């Protein structure tokens with residue numbers, strides 16, 4: 001088992017290097033240069049621009065630049081932003097908690113709500129509840145998330161004025177009492193979390209339903225019932241323990257989608273997370289910041305996958321004891 | 323047999339609704355039999371004859387497209403002082419269920435609610451299944467799966483007592499090193515070992531009835547008899563009644579007292595084991611005997627019974643004609659005219675017009 005995990009670590013590390021190389025190359029061959037932004041500004045002199053180009057080695061060949069970047073990154077030096085000269089690491093760490101909050105909440109909701117809906121529709125197969133969720137799930141699959149986000153902002157934010165539609169705090173947040181502060185943040189989180197988890201939730205619910213039906217038809221279920229075990233326990237314990245195995249993998253796989261989607265998603269909601277920072281960095285061709293965010297994102301995703309691997313080994317004894 | 327009656331099935335009939343065809347499949351018809359305390363009986367029939375459906379029906383475990391039930395499955399609990407049977411459910415002690423003359427309690431399993439059913443399952447009536455590799459939950463330890471059946475039916479029991487009981491059961495089913503087996507997962511055990519674990523689970527609460535649905539079909543030839551001997555030995559030591567279900571008639575010869583031959587959902591012959599083996603009456607039973615591996619000489623091809631089981635959705639046929647008609651080598655003109663009943667011949671019963679008096 002230790003060997004298995006060591007194996008995974010090596011594979012993940014190679015993947016990680018691969019991702020940074022690809023990000024680096026894509027950034028550099030995509031049209032637009034960091035100097036362009038400054039070109040538009042007449043206040044920056046040609047000499048200043050040249051200094052910048054030298055400083056960041058923008059005139060060196062690509063592989064040398066990557067190599068230099070890599071050497072700095074292993075010392076945890078991500079450089080400073082082109083835009084305001086702040087250290088990249090500091091800019092990211094300011095935004096990271098909000099993104100983690102959003103993603104962990106979304107993952108939690110996807111897991112709990114998705115599993116609950118899936119199990120219930122399996123138990124009440126082809127009944128009203130099942131049919132209703134089938135339709136909702138279908139919508140969840142087919143509606144583009146960004147379109148849905150804007151629709152919800154219009155309906156719940158503007159028309160009904162129930163929920164705030166941007167940011168994470170109200171302007172008067174500082175002056176609210178403690179409970180009010182938490183409630184304010186929660187209100188801001190409802191729409192982003194609901195919408196970012198919607199399609200993942202729909203997919204998972206569908207999957208859990210199918211997997212649950214399959215498990216409930218297994219002989220061990222009949223045996224458990226024949227022992228006098230209550231149906232509830234048979235479903236939520238015996239069968240669900242087995243459904244959990246693929247669910248862990250699916251959650252692990254949905255992580256990149258969630259984090260990747262964050263770039264546009266956080267921008268729509270003006271959410272103060274790493275995704276929006278990344279979006280702005282891309283627009284400004286802020287190479288060090290893009291690379292920093294790309295690296296951290298890749299590391300987080302791979303870490304998530306690694307955790308999924310460990311949990312997977314834990315929930316499936318057939319992997320644990322070969 | 324003058325010992326106590328444990329189970330009595332009368333005029334039992336069950337059908338599956340087949341939705342795509344909008345038809346009923348009459349899986350079991352005219353089932354009548356009795357089971358006495360410590361008696362061992364066998365149901366023998368080829369695949370599709372309704373053996374599993376019958377076993378499931380007794381514990382109400384059939385898939386939920388089972389729609390119609392006729393007849394009764396009357397169970398007579400034998401456990402004295404079973405508090406749940408006596409107090410908690412007044413239903414079982416009302417006059418309806420209590421017979422003054424014989425001083426026995428009984429109830430129809432069909433009428434029980436989920437709670438009382440759960441009380442019966444694994445406690446009064448247990449079951450073991452055909453395929454050992456799918457019978458246990460793959461993600462739970464063997465010990466936990468045995469503990470479960472004990473905990474289900476013993477409310478005030480300590481962890482230590484449960485553990486000790488599991489270990490005792492594991493040694494009773496002759497598994498070496500029970501402490502190690504306790505911690506194993508099903509995939510770490512062999513088919514024979516799992517079947518022993520299943521026997522341990524089924525007998526944990528010393529039930530009145532054990533239903534074994536093809537318990538050895540998936541096992542190696544050498545193991546079959548070892549497991550069956552163990553099973554019948556344990557059942558005997560607990561005075562548990564056994565319903566052994568199999569498609570292999572030769573397997574039951576040394577293990578049971580009474581044999582029922584099931585064909586396409588009907589009992590077509592029944593008798594004491596030696597009657598069935600030395601004097602089979604029904605043309606189907608005779609064919610079954612001649613088809614067996616034991617009677618076939620080396621190098622010779624195994625004989626097979628030609629044609630297939632009748633269509634069980636065809637009501638006109640199954641309720642009007644002899645169920646074995648299309649395959650019977652001894653049929654005559656009279657066979658087309660009516661459906662045979664069970665005729666008694668020296669205690670042996672046979673459903674064939676050749677024996678009509």
Ligand SMILES: Nc1ncnc2c1ncn2[C@@H]1O[C@H](COP(=O)(O)OP(=O)(O)O)[C@@H](O)[C@H]1O
Nearest residue numbers: 338347349368369370371372373374375376385
């Ligand atoms: N859930 C079900 N729906 C429809 N038909 C079924 C179902 N289960 C069993 N049957 C049918 O009932 C008959 C008896 O099946 P079964 O009891 O499994 O036989 P056996 O155990 O003797 O092989 C077969 O014709 C089978 O096709």
Ligand code: SF4
Nearest residue numbers: 644650653657674675
């Ligand atoms: S009644 Fe006729 S067809 Fe049926 S088993 Fe007897 S001889 Fe054969």
Ligand SMILES: [Mg+2]
Nearest residue numbers: 373374375536
């Ligand atoms: Mg069967």
